[in-house]
Amino acid sequence: MDYGKLSDQDVILYARKGRDSAFRELIRRYERPVFSVIYRMVRNRELAEDLAQETFIKVLNALDRYNPKYKFSSWIFKIAHNATLDHLRKKQPETLSLEGSPHAETQDQVDATSFAAVDNAESPEDYTHSKELGSEIEAAIQRLRPEYRAVIVLWHIEGRPYDEIAEIMDLPLGTVKTYIHRGRNELRGMLQHLRH
Amino acid sequence: MPNHLTPDRLEAYIEQTLDGGERAVVESHLATCAHCEGELSDLRALFEALESLPELAPSAGFTDRVMQGVRVRRPLLERVNEWLDEWLGRVAPSTNRGWAIATTVAAMPVLVVAATVWWVLSQPAVSAQEIWVFASGRTAMTLAMGWEWTLTSFAGSGLAAWLTGIAQLAGSLGRAELGLAAAVFATMMVVSVYVLYDNLFRSNARRIEHASYSF
Ligand SMILES: [Zn+2]
Numbered sequence: 053m054d055y056g057k058l059s060d061q062d063v064i065l066y067a068r069k070g071r072d073s074a075f076r077e078l079i080r081r082y083e084r085p086v087f088s089v090i091y092r093m094v095r096n097r098e099l100a101e102d103l104a105q106e107t108f109i110k111v112l113n114a115l116d117r118y119n120p121k122y123k124f125s126s127w128i129f130k131i132a133h134n135a136t137l138d139h140l141r142k143k144q145p146e147t148l149s150l151e152g153s154p155h156a157e158t159q160d161q162v163d164a165t166s167f168a169a170v171d172n173a174e175s176p177e178d179y180t181h182s183k184e185l186g187s188e189i190e191a192a193i194q195r196l197r198p199e200y201r202a203v204i205v206l207w208h209i210e211g212r213p214y215d216e217i218a219e220i221m222d223l224p225l226g227t228v229k230t231y232i233h234r235g236r237n238e239l240r241g242m243l244q245h246l247r248h
Numbered sequence: 249m250p251n252h253l254t255p256d257r258l259e260a261y262i263e264q265t266l267d268g269g270e271r272a273v274v275e276s277h278l279a280t281c282a283h284c285e286g287e288l289s290d291l292r293a294l295f296e297a298l299e300s301l302p303e304l305a306p307s308a309g310f311t312d313r314v315m316q317g318v319r320v321r322r323p324l325l326e327r328v329n330e331w332l333d334e335w336l337g338r339v340a341p342s343t344n345r346g347w348a349i350a351t352t353v354a355a356m357p358v359l360v361v362a363a364t365v366w367w368v369l370s371q372p373a374v375s376a377q378e379i380w381v382f383a384s385g386r387t388a389m390t391l392a393m394g395w396e397w398t399l400t401s402f403a404g405s406g407l408a409a410w411l412t413g414i415a416q417l418a419g420s421l422g423r424a425e426l427g428l429a430a431a432v433f434a435t436m437m438v439v440s441v442y443v444l445y446d447n448l449f450r451s452n453a454r455r456i457e458h459a460s461y462s463f
Contacts, residue, residue, distance in 0.1 A: 053333065070322030071330060072315070079311045084303040091304050101306050109317035189297050208298035233256060240294055 060124040067115055075112055082125070083108075085210050086132045092205050093136045095194055103139060107132040122219075129212065129220045133202065140198055192242040200235035203228055253277055253284045258291055324448075 055063050055077040063081075066074035086107055091100035111128050118127065193201055202221060206212045214232075218225045253261075253274060260266050261274050278285050322330075341347045368374055402408055418426065 069326045069329075070320050071326070072320055075315060075318055075320060076311055079314055083310055084305050087306040087310075088303045097307075101310070104306055105310070105314055105317070108314040112314070112318045189301065204298065208295070209301050209303070233259065236259065236291070236294060237255065239298075240290060243294065243297075 061120050064115055064118060064120070064124065067112070078112065078124075079108055082128055085125075086128060089129065089202075089205055089210060090132055090136050092190075092193060092209075093198065093201060094139060099139070103135045104132065107135050110135075123216065125212070126216050126219045129206070129210075129216075130222075133220050137198075189239075189243065192239050195242060196235055196238055200231050200238065203231045204235040204239070207232055252281065253287070255287070255291075258284070258288050261288070262291060262295055 053066070053071070053073050055066070055074065058066075060078070060081070063074050063077050067078060083104070087100060087104040090103045090107070091097060094100050094103065107128065111131050118124070193204060196204065199221070203217055206217045206220065207214070212220070214225060214228055217223075218228045221228065223231075257266070257270070257274060261271070266274065278288060341350050368379070369376060421429075
């Protein structure tokens with residue numbers, strides 16, 4: 053069976069009919085994007101593999117409940133994002149919220165409701181000393197707070213549109229745009245010394 | 249220059265989300281302002297650096313590890329369909345020449361039968377009506393013999409005696425006993441149908457997961 057030309061929705065129909073090969077096709081399409089996002093969020097390959105595996109198993113076992121009104125990519129990224137957040141929250145129980153209150157409308161409100169303890173929660177010792185994330189720019193991304201990092205990775209590396217990112221992260225569109233703008237500013241600051 | 253372009257607008261310019269009017273304003277400012285032009289090329293460099301980052305792959309065997317945790321349900325009809333699909337994919341000719349040969353081969357028996365019928369009918373003493381009477385008479389006779397044979401062998405078998413015994417026993421029992429027997433029988437049927445279903449139509453993963461209470 054050649055799924056090459058089929059849309060995600062069509063492949064899902066085959067998977068729902070119980071075709072093993074259709075499940076494998078969905079994994080083939082999304083293993084890299086999903087793993088990449090999680091890896092850049094948690095910075096530990098082994099942990100990222102576990103979380104990615106958990107994400108796929110959850111999604112593929114729930115295909116019967118999948119609503120084709122939404123993009124499959126949004127759905128699987130959302131599950132991946134939540135798995136990642138759960139993990140990061142467990143690691144830092146003292147923080148209130150990673151991404152600020154969803155009701156925050158101004159940047160000040162977002163800041164007030166999101167965790168500011170970036171420095172103690174994200175000590176440099178947590179960074180993976182892997183070659184894969186070792187470049188200057190990867191290191192800079194690692195230093196962003198998780199919510200900025202997530203939008204930067206999803207938009208710039210994975211090419212997801214803003215409205216999809218808002219859906220994935222459960223944030224208002226305006227907040228997503230604020231985060232990406234701030235993330236870019238911080239990255240530029242960190243990478244300034246690289247300029248000729 | 250009093251009003252430099254804001255970072256927001258520069259980013260929107262790179263993302264190409266400005267409308268025509270705004271775009272023109274930004275472009276005319278950029279043409280005359282070295283500061284904003286520099287900011288723009290800085291931002292562009294950041295965009296390009298980010299976009300050039302690779303997607304990373306999980307280690308080998310990821311798919312299999314995921315599939316071990318996935319329940320694949322396959323309705324019987326789908327299994328048959330899938331099997332037919334695969335079988336046709338292997339058996340069906342892939343070229344026009346192949347199709348021509350396959351068609352010829354498939355047509356051979358039809359041609360042979362047609363030629364035989366034509367030859368028989370062309371004999372002077374034979375008519376279509378006679379053949380029909382002969383063939384239908386033969387068929388009816390064979391069926392009658394077959395039925396008779398079935399009846400005789402059933403009457404002589406142990407099964408007939410056994411069924412008669414059951415009927416006599418049932419006649420000697422009261423209503424309560426009969427009801428109880430019927431209930432036991434129905435329960436056993438349901439259980440065996442479930443076991444059959446569980447073993448035939450569920451995937452391996454599913455079965456392993458429920459091994460403790462599958463029979
Ligand atoms: Zn300017």
